[in-house]
Amino acid sequence: MEIVVIGGNAAGLSAASAIRRVHQDWKIDVYEKDLYISYGSCGIPYYVSEEVKSLDSLITLTPEKIEKRKIPVHLRNEVIDVDFNSKILHILNHDMKTEFKRSYDILIIATGAHARISSELKLEHERIFYVHNLSDAESLRNFLKESTKKVQSVTIIGAGYIGLEMLEAYKAQGIDDITIIGPRLVFKTKTQEYILKELESQEIKALLGRKVSKLSTINEDTIEITLDDQTILETELLQISIGVSPATEIFENKNLEMLPNGAILTDEYMKTNIKDVYAAGDCIASYHQILKKHVYYPLAPAANKQGRLAGSVIAGKKVDPYPGIVGTSIFKVFDLYCAQTGISVENAIEMGYDAESILIENNEIAHYMGTKKMSIYLVFDVRSHILLGAEITAPTTLGAKKIDTFATALAARMKIEDIQALDLAYAPPFAPVWDPILIAANIASKKLTK
Ligand SMILES: Cc1cc2nc3c(=O)[nH]c(=O)nc-3n(C[C@H](O)[C@H](O)[C@H](O)COP(=O)(O)OP(=O)(O)OC[C@H]3O[C@@H](n4cnc5c(N)ncnc54)[C@H](O)[C@@H]3O)c2cc1C
Numbered sequence: 001m002e003i004v005v006i007g008g009n010a011a012g013l014s015a016a017s018a019i020r021r022v023h024q025d026w027k028i029d030v031y032e033k034d035l036y037i038s039y040g041s042c043g044i045p046y047y048v049s050e051e052v053k054s055l056d057s058l059i060t061l062t063p064e065k066i067e068k069r070k071i072p073v074h075l076r077n078e079v080i081d082v083d084f085n086s087k088i089l090h091i092l093n094h095d096m097k098t099e100f101k102r103s104y105d106i107l108i109i110a111t112g113a114h115a116r117i118s119s120e121l122k123l124e125h126e127r128i129f130y131v132h133n134l135s136d137a138e139s140l141r142n143f144l145k146e147s148t149k150k151v152q153s154v155t156i157i158g159a160g161y162i163g164l165e166m167l168e169a170y171k172a173q174g175i176d177d178i179t180i181i182g183p184r185l186v187f188k189t190k191t192q193e194y195i196l197k198e199l200e201s202q203e204i205k206a207l208l209g210r211k212v213s214k215l216s217t218i219n220e221d222t223i224e225i226t227l228d229d230q231t232i233l234e235t236e237l238l239q240i241s242i243g244v245s246p247a248t249e250i251f252e253n254k255n256l257e258m259l260p261n262g263a264i265l266t267d268e269y270m271k272t273n274i275k276d277v278y279a280a281g282d283c284i285a286s287y288h289q290i291l292k293k294h295v296y297y298p299l300a301p302a303a304n305k306q307g308r309l310a311g312s313v314i315a316g317k318k319v320d321p322y323p324g325i326v327g328t329s330i331f332k333v334f335d336l337y338c339a340q341t342g343i344s345v346e347n348a349i350e351m352g353y354d355a356e357s358i359l360i361e362n363n364e365i366a367h368y369m370g371t372k373k374m375s376i377y378l379v380f381d382v383r384s385h386i387l388l389g390a391e392i393t394a395p396t397t398l399g400a401k402k403i404d405t406f407a408t409a410l411a412a413r414m415k416i417e418d419i420q421a422l423d424l425a426y427a428p429p430f431a432p433v434w435d436p437i438l439i440a441a442n443i444a445s446k447k448l449t450k
Contacts, residue, residue, distance in 0.1 A: 001023070001026045001027070001105050001106065002026075002027045002029075002103065002104055002105045002106075003016070003019055003026060003027065003028045003029070003104065003105065003106050003107075003108065003314065004028075004029050004030075004031065004089060004102060004104035004106075004107050004108070005028065005029070005030040005031070005108045005110055006030075006031055006079045006089075006107070006108070006109050006110060006111050007030075007031075007032065007109070007110035007111045007112055007247075007281070007283075008030045008031075008032030008034075008037035008038065008066075008073050008075075009032075009037060009038060009039060009041075009110070009112060009281075009303075010038075010110075010281060010300055010303040010304050010307060011110035011112070011280040011281025011282070011283075011303040011304070011306055011307035011310075012030055012032075012108065012110030012280075012281070012307060013030065013037065013038050013061065013066065013071075013307070014280075014303075014304050014305075014306075014307030014308040014311060015108045015110060015278070015280060015307040015308065015310045015311035015314070016028050016030055016066075016071045016108075016311065017069060017071065017308075017311065018307070018308045018309075018310075018311025018312045018314075018315060018317075019311045019314055019315045020069055020070060020071055021315070022312075022315035022316065022317060023315055024070070028070075028071050028072075029071075029072050029074060029102075030066075030071060030072070030073045030074065031074050031077045031078070031079050031089075031091060031102075032073055032074065032075050032076075032077065033076065033077065033078035033079075033094070034075070034076070034133060034134075034135060035075055035076060035134075035135060036059065036133070036134040036135065037059075037061070037063060037066065037073055037075070038059055038060045038061040038062075038066065039058050039059050039060070039133075039134050040058050040060065040300075041132070041133060041134070041300075042300055043057070043058045044058070044131055044134070044136075044137040045131075045162075045165040045166050045168065045169045046169070047137050047141060048131070048137060048140055048141050048144070048166065048169040048170075048173070049168060049169035049172035049173065050141070050172065050173070051172070055134060055137070055138055058134065058137075059134075063075060074091075074093075076093065076094040076095050077091050077092070077093050077094070078091065078092045078094060079091050079111075079250065080092045080099070080250060081250055082107070082250065082251065082254065084254055084255070084256070084274045084275075084277060086103075087103055087104050087105070087107070087276070088101050088102070088103050089101065089102045089103075089104065089107075104276075105276065106276045106277075106278070106314055107276065107277045107278070108277075108278045108279070108280065108307075108310055108311075108314070109248075109251065109264060109272070109277065109278070109279040109280075109283055110279070110280050110281045110283065110303075110307060111246075111247040111248060111281075111283045112246075112247050112281055112282040112283055112298075112303075113132075113244035113245060113246055113247055113282035113283065113298050114132060114244060114245060114247045115130035115131075115132040115136075115240065115241070115242075115244055116242050116243045116244055116245045117130070117240065117242075118242065120212065120213055120214055120215070121157065121212060121215055121240055121242070122215075123215040123216065123217065123223070125215075125217055125223055125238070126143075126220065127143075127221070127222075127223060127236060127237050127238060128215075128223065128238045128239075128240060129143075129237070129238070129239050129240070130239075130240055130241070131162060131166060131239055131241060132244070140239075143237075144173050144237075149221065150174070151173075151175055151236045151237045152175065152176075152177055152236055153175065153177035153178070153179075153234070153235050153236045153237070154170045154175050154177070154178050154179070154235060154236070154237045154238075154239065155178075155179045155180075155181065155223075155225060155233065155235035155237070155238050155239070156178075156179070156180045156181070156238075156239045156240075156241060157181050157182065157212055157225075157238065157239070157240050157241065157242060158180075158181075158182050158239075158240065158241035158242040158243065159180050159181070159182030159184065159185045159186065159206070159208060160182075160186045160241060160242075160243060161186050161329065161331040162241040163180055163182065163239070163241040164180070164185075164186065164195070164331060164333045165331055165332060165333070166239060166241070167180060167199070167202070167204055167333065167334065168332070168333070168334050170237075171202065171334075175237075176203070178203075178204050178205065179204070179205040179206075179207060179233065179235070180199070180204060180205070180206050180207070181207040181208075181210055181211075181212060181225070181227070182207075182208055182210070182242075183208070183209060183210070183211055184208060184209065185208060186331075186338075186340075187338065187340065187391055188344060189344065189345075189357070189359075189377055189391060190359050190377060191338075191359070191375060191377045191391040191392075191393055194336060194338075194375055194393040195333055195336060195338060195393065196208075198333050198334055198335065198336040199333070199334075201334075202334050207227070210227050210228065210229070210231075211227065211228045212225055212226070212227060212228075213226050213227065213228045214226040215238070218234060221236055222234050222235070222236055223235050223236075223238050225238070244282065244298060245261060245262060246258075246261065246262045246263045246264065246282065246283045246284070246296065246298075247282075247283055248262040248263070248264055248283050249262070251264070254274075255273070255274065256272055256273065256274055256277070257272065257273045258285075259285045259294065259296060261296055263283070263284055263285035263294075263296045264279040264283055264284045264285065265284070265285055265294060266278070266279050266280075266284055266285075266306075268287070268321035268322045268323070268324075269309065269310075269313045269319070269321060269322070270284075270306055270309055270310035270313060270322065271313070278310040278313070278314060279310070280303065280306035280307040280309070280310045281298075281302075281303035281306055281307055282298035282303055284306065286302055286306075286324055286325045287322075287323075287324030287325070288324060288325055288326070288327060288343075289323060289324045289325065289326050289410070289411065290326055290327065290342050290343050290388060290389070290410060291327075291343060291347065291351070292351075295327075297325055297327055299325075299329060302325055305322065306322060309322050323411070326341055326342055326407050326410040326411055327340070327341055327342055327343065327389075328340070328341040328403060328404075328407040329341075330400055330401070330403060335395065336393055336394075336395070337392075337393070337394045337395070337396060337397055337399065337400035338391075338392065338393050338394075338400060339391070339392045339394075339400045339401070339402075339403035340389070340390065340391045340392070340403065341389065341390050341403050341406050341407040341410060342379060342387070342388050342389030342390055342406070342407075342410050343379065343388050343389045344379065344389060345357050345379050345389075347389075348379055348381065348388045348389070353381040353383075353384075353388060354381055354382045354383045354449070355379055355380070355381060355382075355388060356379075356380060356381075356382050356444075356447045357377060357378060357379045357380075358377070358378050358440065358443045358444045358447065359375060359376070359377045360375065360376050360436065360439055360440045360443055361373050361374070361375050362374060362375075362376070362432065362436040362439050362440075363432050363436075364394055364395055364396060364398060364399040364431075364436070365398070365428065365429055365430060365431060365432065366428035366429070366431070366432050366433070367432065368428065369428045369429050372395035372396075373395070374392065374393065374394035374395060374399035374400075374402075374436055375391075375392065375393045375394075376390065376391075376392050376402070376436050376437070376439075376440040377390065377391040377392075378390050378406075378416075378440050378441070378444050380416055380444055380447075380448075382447055382448050382449045383449055384415070385415040385416050385417060385448050386413055386414065386415050386416075387406065387409050387410055387414055387415070387416060387419065388410075389410075390403060390406035390410075390440075392406075398430065398431075399436070402435075402436065402437055405419075405422070405424070405437055406419075406437070416441050416444045416445050416448060417441075417445065419437065419438070419441035420438060420441040420442055420445060422437070422438065424437060424438065
């Protein structure tokens with residue numbers, strides 16, 4: 001059996017390793033267009049800030065370690081075309097500058113995503129960065145360290161989690177003049193006020209509700225940014241983080257089923273509609289258990305699970321189907337830890353729920369151990385009483401990770417009363433005796449229809 005995996009990161013290597021664990025004699029090859037494999041992109045902001053000293057620390061498995069698992073990884077080999085009928089891939093070896101063909105019995109597409117770019121943001125300039133992979137991270141950190149004149153100002157376009165996490169990295173690099181621009185923050189509810197307050201206290205200029213209409217070059221050190229209301233800004237370094245798109249262009253027009261944005265559709269065993277072709281990770285759409293449809297929500301835990309599941313299915317193991325996601329994510333903005341799961345009130349109303357929400361503020365731990373507040377925002381259906389979504393902001397990881405309880409409650413379709421009844425752990429350094437989760441559920445219960 002010949003297995004070919006396209007993409008050498010979370011999803012691709014999880015799939016390859018799962019197959020190898022079962023079948024020592026199968027031929028498995030991984031083709032990776034970049035120089036790096038098995039890396040944690042999630043650590044990039046902390047590498048740029050230098051909290052993580054070396055790029056190597058972000059790498060889990062080197063090509064040598066992977067080879068020990070008898071999984072050959074072909075670096076700088078990009079799959080540039082595929083013929084699903086003849087099961088042939090066309091591959092470009094970037095070092096040799098040669099193209100060759102490779103057949104497969106089973107193909108795993110794990111090409112991930114790439115940074116999105118819109119037409120109005122297209123500009124060639126040495127000082128524009130897309131913080132997406134390790135090569136990007138390395139060039140950005142080198143630029144910040146080695147540029148002859150210290151960078152004085154940075155602008156980030158996009159107020160999603162990557163944009164927000166990177167603010168701290170630039171501050172740590174000694175840059176004080178930092179602006180973030182975006183139509184909206186990643187949090188769209190009242191909880192966003194906590195993020196805005198944190199940005200203000202860190203003296204970050206947040207231009208929200210605004211869009212960039214044009215970029216132009218002033219000179220080799222400066223970029224001009226024109227906003228939709230004709231405001232003009234200048235910056236010495238520009239980061240564009242307006243989201244990611246599935247890296248699936250080479251599979252377009254080949255009858256592979258995708259969402260309109262190019263995210264590949266699979267069944268719950270990671271099989272695509274093309275015979276012997278599986279897909280996993282940031283290149284696919286995930287089934288959202290609350291929205292009850294496939295959505296594009298590319299994050300690392302799903303990529304790892306989906307890759308492992310694809311590999312196990314191919315290896316012939318008996319496995320449970322992939323249940324999908326509930327939309328959980330977590331990120332840090334300076335001293336504020338933020339997390340969300342589930343759906344918004346607007347989504348819930350669209351789905352026909354009688355949706356309500358509550359917001360509470362409470363001490364994160366027992367008041368005599370510290371008085372820092374955390375917030376919990378809940379969305380729920382007043383008729384069926386089920387939880388539909390949650391957002392948290394907290395002063396430490398302890399509070400933000402309470403999101404996992406809500407994610408579990410969502411997966412179990414728990415009612416607000418079920419959450420009120422949870423037996424949660426308590427000791428003063430960890431939580432107040434009434435955990436903020438229970439307080440939020442108690443407040444929500446007052447709005448439920450009896
Ligand atoms: C800055 C940053 C921070 C992040 N932080 C978090 C976080 O805190 N939490 C979280 O859950 N997620 C986070 N993510 C997202 C997370 O990194 C991804 O969900 C995860 O890496 C997806 O894994 P993947 O294997 O599907 O795709 P990728 O990691 O994108 O890997 C795909 C690989 O395929 C290769 N490839 C693509 N096309 C081809 C081709 N044609 N031929 C050969 N090779 C190809 C690519 O070079 C790449 O190495 C972050 C991402 C970024 C960029």
